Every structure is written in structure tokens, then in C-alpha cells.
Amino acid sequence: MTDEKDLDPLRxxxxxxxxxxxMWSDAMSEMMADERVAKTSGRFMQEALHTQRMFSESMxxxxxxxNMPSRTDILDLKDRVSQMEDSLNQVLVELRALRAEKATxxxxxxxxxxxxxxxxAPKKSD
Numbered sequence: 001m002t003d004e005k006d007l008d009p010l011r012x013x014x015x016x017x018x019x020x021x022x023m024w025s026d027a028m029s030e031m032m033a034d035e036r037v038a039k040t041s042g043r044f045m046q047e048a049l050h051t052q053r054m055f056s057e058s059m060x061x062x063x064x065x066x067n068m069p070s071r072t073d074i075l076d077l078k079d080r081v082s083q084m085e086d087s088l089n090q091v092l093v094e095l096r097a098l099r100a101e102k103a104t105x106x107x108x109x110x111x112x113x114x115x116x117x118x119x120x121a122p123k124k125s126d
Contacts, residue, residue, distance in 0.1 A: 060072070
């Protein structure tokens with residue numbers, strides 16, 4: 001009778017996956033060790049970077065012609081707004097400090113007057 005462990009489909013699948021992964025890893029390692037592959041990959045990356053640079057420049061020129069902001073313009077604007085927010089926060093901190101000084105400088109604030117009582121309660125008649 002056949003052992004049940006030999007027919008376990010999950011174990012068979014896992015063994016196949018591990019062996020397949022090892023074979024692919026060995027093949028890719030051997031291929032990447034070749035000098036021609038390294039040179040070709042390097043040239044491909046240079047061409048991709050050149051293409052991206054050219055696209056960015058042409059898109060920037062196009063947006064400039066259309067009188068629209070480029071990504072760089074938006075990032076510069078974001079930096080300026082951040083600087084203005086920081087300056088405003090500093091002014092608010094100083095204003096709160098001045099208000100706190102003024103409040104502590106007034107030792108005895110003048111008592112508030114109560115409004116004059118002009119109405120009188122109706123008299124009870126029994």
C-alpha cells in the first residue's frame with residue numbers, strides 16, 4: 001500500500017515550488033554575472049534616464065507656453081507658503097506672550113460694575 005505522505009498534494013506542490021525557485025535563482029545569477037548583461041542593463045538605464053529627462057524638459061516647455069505652472073513651480077510655491085506659515089506661527093507665539101505679560105502686569109483689575117437694578121419684583125397680595 002502506498003504511504004499517504006507520498007500522495008500529499010500540498011507537499012508535492014511545495015517541493016516543486018522550492019526546486020523551481022532554486023533553478024530560476026541559479027539561472028538568473030549565472031546570467032547576471034555575464035559582463036554583456038551588465039553593460040546592456042547599464043545602457044538601458046542610461047537611455048531610460050535620458051528619455052525621462054527629455055520628457056520632463058519638453059513638458060516644462062509646453063506648460064510654460066500654455067502659461068501653466070510646472071511641478072517645480074508648484075513645489076517652490078509650497079515652500080514659500082510653508083515659510084509664511086512658520087512666520088505667522090512665530091508672530092502668534094509672540095502675541096500670546098505679550099498678552100500674557102499684559103494680563104500679569106495688571107495687578108488689580110478694576111471691579112466690573114453690575115447693571116443698575118431698575119425693575120422691582122411685583123408685590124404679592126394675600
